[in-house]
Amino acid sequence: MPSNINVKICGVTRAQDIDASVKAGARYIGLNFFPKSPRFTTLEQARDLALGTAEGICKVGLVVNPTNPELDALTATVPLDMIQLHGSETPERVAEVKQRYGLPVMKAVGVATADDLLVLDNYAQVADQLLVDTKPPKDAKLPGGNGLAFDWTLIAGRRWNVPWMLAGGLNAGTVAEAIRVTGARQVDLSSAVESAPGVKDAGLIQAFCDAALAD
Numbered sequence: 001m002p003s004n005i006n007v008k009i010c011g012v013t014r015a016q017d018i019d020a021s022v023k024a025g026a027r028y029i030g031l032n033f034f035p036k037s038p039r040f041t042t043l044e045q046a047r048d049l050a051l052g053t054a055e056g057i058c059k060v061g062l063v064v065n066p067t068n069p070e071l072d073a074l075t076a077t078v079p080l081d082m083i084q085l086h087g088s089e090t091p092e093r094v095a096e097v098k099q100r101y102g103l104p105v106m107k108a109v110g111v112a113t114a115d116d117l118l119v120l121d122n123y124a125q126v127a128d129q130l131l132v133d134t135k136p137p138k139d140a141k142l143p144g145g146n147g148l149a150f151d152w153t154l155i156a157g158r159r160w161n162v163p164w165m166l167a168g169g170l171n172a173g174t175v176a177e178a179i180r181v182t183g184a185r186q187v188d189l190s191s192a193v194e195s196a197p198g199v200k201d202a203g204l205i206q207a208f209c210d211a212a213l214a215d
């Protein structure tokens with residue numbers, strides 16, 4: 001029986017990562033356009049990866065505080081199904097990106113304390129999806145993809161009026177518990193399915209999806 005959990009494997013950089021993700025049952029793949037990330041892909045690399053992705057898999061483009069010219073180039077080059085805003089974009093900017101590019105927008109929000117839940121409520125008014133991620137530590141080099149979990153009990157029982165994904169330090173050993181505590185129906189990860197930063201591992205992807213999709 002198909003699982004009612006959706007998995008997103010973020011930061012894929014090679015065709016074999018996408019094939020392994022799809023084979024394991026992931027429904028979303030994330031292409032990373034943040035230049036400082038070890039998971040960064042150029043527009044040309046991403047276009048080839050996206051064109052080779054199986055039909056029906058949602059191809060998400062991850063960007064951090066992008067300018068319109070950057071988004072113009074991205075959307076003109078890479079056939080994406082969704083834009084993931086992973087910076088300090090305001091709700092107004094989320095609405096503007098949605099309107100200008102005609103693609104669904106997922107807004108990532110970092111959670112560390114209960115105060116961050118108000119921020120999530122605000123973005124739920126404008127975004128098509130929310131990515132409920134761990135707030136990066138102050139000295140972090142990356143705004144996401146740091147392999148760190150937050151206290152899941154902060155969002156236990158919380159619901160928004162748009163679909164949402166749980167992210168932040170998930171791995172094959174913790175995802176079932178994370179789903180149980182938070183009630184998430186969608187999960188996203190990057191670090192725990194890598195053998196090195198930016199290099200996904202097919203066995204780790206399979207093990208994660210097996211654990212997540214067993215629910």
Ligand SMILES: O=C(O)c1ccccc1NCC(=O)[C@H](O)[C@H](O)COP(=O)(O)O
Pocket residue numbers: 010011030032034037038039062064086133142143144145146147148167168169170188189190191192
């Ligand atoms: O992964 C990155 O390098 C990255 C860089 C800049 C902004 C966001 C980034 N990743 C965001 C994601 O969608 C990750 O999948 C999410 O933060 C969870 O990552 P992890 O804790 O490594 O599983």
